[in-house]
């Protein structure tokens with residue numbers, strides 16, 4: 717059983733919800749990423765979604781775009797992201813890490829080599845934003861053979877067919893995007909989310925994480941009533957941007973703990 721699957725089993729058994737923060741590898745500075753990952757764990761994160769910076773992140777709003785640009789300015793590549801995971805693994809062998817990115821860097825490396833190197837670095841799951849499930853049966857199989865969970869996105873616009881397709885090839889969890897548009901939006905509708913999740917559950921027992929527009933304890937708690945886990949990205953990136961010099965790591969840990977407490981209450 718994969719680390720991600722085991723984690724969701726344990727969450728379910730203890731009646732808890734997963735917390736999946738997103739940070740971009742190399743933002744604000746490559747030297748900080750591993751330290752930030754450990755702070756996420758101390759605060760009570762379940763899984764870390766580590767973003768591979770990309771020059772044309774079409775699913776991302778301005779906040780994560782800026783974050784990607786900062787990381788690219790520091791010369792961060794897919795290879796250096798894997799090095800950061802390796803470094804993180806020296807002190808944390810249990811927290812699942814999901815690498816999130818766009819197809820281009822993965823294809824440049826080649827899917828085969830990517831799978832081998834990602835596994836060796838300690839990656840547990842891979843989410844390629846621009847890989848629709850129905851076109852990625854081979855890719856998903858290759859990841860699974862390497863021992864990596866292929867994670868796919870579903871959205872309010874996903875057809876019944878696509879839901880079925882994703883359910884067939886995904887493992888670990890399915891990422892349900894709460895709304896149309898880009899990351900960092902502010903019009904989250906938890907009722908809409910709660911009405912679609914049962915339709916996905918009709919097709920699969922895989923846990924469902926929900927992201928896009930979750931920015932505080934209240935929205936996290938509200939979404940968690942129907943989801944198995946919540947993903948928070950843009951709010952965290954803004955917190956890192958706004959933190960006073962030297963305070964980013966502690967502010968991040970405090971923020972995550974606040975969300976963790978809300979989910980547990």
Ligand SMILES: O=P(O)(O)OC[C@@H](O)[C@@H](O)c1c[nH]c2ccccc12
Pocket residue numbers: 738765767775776780816845869898899900901927928929930931947948949950951
């Ligand atoms: O930023 P938000 O609205 O909190 O959404 C999560 C999100 O940032 C993270 O999961 C993510 C970052 N880039 C993406 C691109 C596509 C899907 C998801 C993502």
